[in-house]
Structure formats: C-alpha cells, structure tokens
Amino acid sequence: MSKGKGKTRTIKVDYLARVEGEGALYVKIKGDTVESAQLRIFEPPRFFEAFLRGRAYHEAPDITARICGICPVAYQMSAVHAMEQALGVKVEGQLRALRRLLYCGEWIESHALHVFMLHAPDFLGYPDAIAMAKDHPDVVRQALKVKNTGNAIVARVGGREIHPINVKVGGFYRVPTRAEFKDLRAEIEEARDLTVGHIPFLAGLDIPELERDYEFVSLRNPGEYPMNEGRLVSNKGLDIAIEDYNDHFTEVHAEHSNALQSFVNGRGSYLCGPLARYNLGYEELRPIAKEAAAKAGLGPTVNNPFKSIVVRAVEVLHALDEALAIIDAYERPDQPAVTVTPRAGVGHACTEAPRGILYHRYVLDDEGNILEAKIVPPTSQNQRCIEEDLREVVLARLEFDDAALTHACEQAIRNYDPCISCATHFLKLHVERS
C-alpha cells in the first residue's frame, strides 16, 4: 500500500440510506492527478413527484413538506408559491410578511444546527459536537439557544416546529395575534446578540484556502434579501423569470449517480445557497449583518466555499434581525388566507431553502388536481459544484494520508450543508490503493 508517483489511490465513502437522501463519496487519484471525484446522491423527491400526481393542489404543501425534516418550510413555500402562480393568486401584505417570518425561523434553526453541530467540529478538529461541547460549552449552549429560537418562530407561525401544519395555498389556516409574539420578541433579541458574538468566533477558525470561479445563482427581489420570490440571477449574466427555469437549466443523469445533476445551459455547474445569496444579495443584507460581516473580514464577494460557515452565521443574524422587524410591524390580517379558486394552469416557483434554490413546477387540471409535478432540490443543484471542489481539495492535498484526505473531503462536502451531512456518523470509509 504505497502512494508514490503514478500509483492509484481510491478514496471511497459509502453511505447508508437516510430520510432525506443517500449518497457516497468516491475519489480516484493517479499520481498527481485526480481521475475522478464523484458524489452520489439519491433523492427521494423523485418519488414525491409521482405521489403528487392526482392529488389536489391544496395537498402539495403538506405532502412535499415531508421530503425533509430540516427544511419543510422551504418545500411548503415553493409549493404554495407555485400553486398560487398556477391559480392566479397573489399573497401580499402581512400574510406575505408572516411567510417570510416563518422562513426566517427555518433558516435560523437549520443554519445554527449545521454551523455549530455539524460543521464547526470539522474546523476545530473534533469528531462531533459532543466532544466540541466539552471544550466550548458556552458557544455550543448559545448555539442551541439560537437554534431553539428558530424553532420557536416556526412553531409560533407554523403551528409546530417540524413539518408545520398551518401553511396553505393562499396564506395560513390561522394567523397569530400581535400578543402572541410578545415573549418571542425578547427571545429573538437575545439570539441576535448571541449571534453577533458568534461571528468573530467563526471567522477566527482555521479556514482552508479554496477559490474557484463559481457561477452563483440565487433569487433577486429588489428591496429584500433573497428568500421567497423574485427573478433568478447569477454573476455570469443569468437574469430570468422563474417560468423560464427549464429553458436555462438542464438536469442530467450522471452515470455514477441515481440523482440528477443540474447545469446552467451552455456553461456548466453552478452554486446555490448561502454563498450565492450573500454575493448576489449583499446590498440587501440588514445593516447589523453587513456590519458583522465586515468585522469578520468578509467583503461583498466571498469565493471560498469554506467561508460558508461564517456566511451562514451572517444569514442567521440577518434572519433574526428581519424577524424582529416583521414582528414589530405586524398587524393581524382580517383574513388568514386569500380565497383560491381551482382552475387549470401551470405554476413555477423557486424559494431559497437554507441550502439554496428549491424549484417546484406543477401542472393542474381544471379541478385543481395535479397532473405533473417537478421538484429540483438545492442539493442536487450543488452536486456538480461539490464534485469540482473535491477535485481541487484533493489536488492541493495529495501528500495527505487517507484519513486526513477523507476528513478534508467531508469538510468540503459540508460547505454545502447537503442533506447527507446530517448523517456524519453514518459515513463509512473504504480506502483502496494499488
């Protein structure tokens, strides 16, 4: 088992099935070149597209929410927006603000979990958050508080913390009173203060170097940070309405994977998620988040995916501050939802799941039953970028032993917070060298 020049080295990480997906890592190195860097992900949403056929338009938010226990709100939001487009309904004012508040809650809980429980241990050299907590009890305890604040927002607006039950096409089943936000406000303020303190801690981590010329893709809606509507834009000239998504993106079935990989037509891979939103929506960040980013040494553009851990915390801060602003301006709407009348139509929507854009498209018959459904989750869109990053990460670390190289690869994969990162303990490694 030598690893000299010209020898072939294979790094393989098999992965067991999980609720959100199944993936494996395979890297083949020959001498000084990376012959192959593959991430295999199997996406349950494919089955959901079939489950949805024949169901009523109003069932889509609750059915698709079941795709993920970490970002159910994203699935609900993309579903309701797509249905509303198909049915010619526009949700505005306080109902729209409440949806944003709910989404802020999900960003906060999802990001806080990923940053501190799943990703920070990589940077600090711990096997998991339990070990990290022994040496950094304050920061872990605070992170749990922040995450719990996100849960509390989702529960207050959505009815419960996971798989909310209060979201419907047209709005909500019930809208909270102003008084119901009273205690929540103090909790959010505390979480915001804690997060201001977390950002310098994260910026001080030993962050590996990696810069590539990415195509960043996110929503853009002037006047607000990318979240639940707008056009799709990129730093390479993309600027399209969501209805045109299928004209600009293609899903390709890669031989090594059961998942589909997405490409921008004519260009290739693209990156969605916190880094893309930050780079394309920097001007829309709330002042407190922009200030914290600047203090952490982040400029308006961040090209190093390992810095996503800091950017996620900046987004948490933004979401907490925006949540406060929404609560402060909240007035209970007279109706919890606008009236929706079924009709035939086609609807598309993208919203910004914590991990990046989540695309839904539905074709409805004249009774509002679903004839076709298409769902493109962010992890499959980032899959190709992850593979390209892996190639660079390995190339820069050819002298590493297998354990160190595997660690670097897993850390790089977690930059994207793919669903598979939730299951770090499920990863089993096999190394083959010839």
Next chain:
Amino acid sequence: MKAVVIGVGNRLRGDDGVGLAVCDLLLEDPPSNTEVYGFEHVPAELCEHWEGASSVVLVDACVSEGSEPGAIRRLNARDTPLAADTLRLSTHGFGLAEAIELARSLDALPPRLCVYAIEGRSFERGEGLSPAVAAAAKTVAAQIRAELEASCTSAP
C-alpha cells in the same frame, strides 16, 4: 419543583410512536407542575426544553436482541452515560443518546434524568401500536405518574 416529560417517536412508523403515546396518556390527566412534550425528531437542543426542571423523564422506543415486544427498561441517564446504540431507532441522525450526551458535555443535565426505553415489535409504515407495546405505554405512563407524585411529596 418543575418536572418535564419528553416523548420521542414517529406515529407513522408503528411502535416507534410509543413515546408519543405515553405523552398522550399523561395529557389525559396532566400531572401538576409537569410539562409534557412530544417530538417527532430528537432535537439537538433537547436540554433547552428541560431548563429549570428538577426531574426529567424521556420516553422512546427501542430494539434490542432477545427482548420481548413491550419490555420496559428504565435507565438512570443522570449517573450513567447511555451507550450510543441503546436508542438507535431515532427518526433522525441525531439520536436521544447523543442529545443527552451533548447535554452532559454542557453540564446541562437536570438533577434527575431517567429514560424509559420500550421495546418495539414493528417499525413498518403505518399508524398504531402492537398490543404488547400499547400495554407497555399504559404501564409506563402510570409509572411516570407515580414517580412524579412521589418526587413532589418528597420535595422539600
């Protein structure tokens, strides 16, 4: 003296729902000074939910070799760390044992912490508990109720 009871499970996966069934039984006649929570996934921030409680009881389904469905184990998690595979049938990557050990690392365990692990038989898709597991849920709910009452009367 506040107590907290937390049940964990998925009602859509047969006996995995037993932790939530125990919560339901307790909520039929809520014990005094006790908060009862049910979770479909084990939250990493489990300890946030028992902050300020003097006594915490967790209930989850389990599978172990050689145990009969409905078998009840009561573990003192305050004094003895749980083996990571004790409660492996968590519905998400972060299991009950990990959440407890994270709290232990943070020095955030309550003065009393016990875990009821109820042996399940079927974790297939679909609602409803096996008869032996449903009976165990009743036994555990009654036992928790008795424990909470005893700790209330013995409290200073």
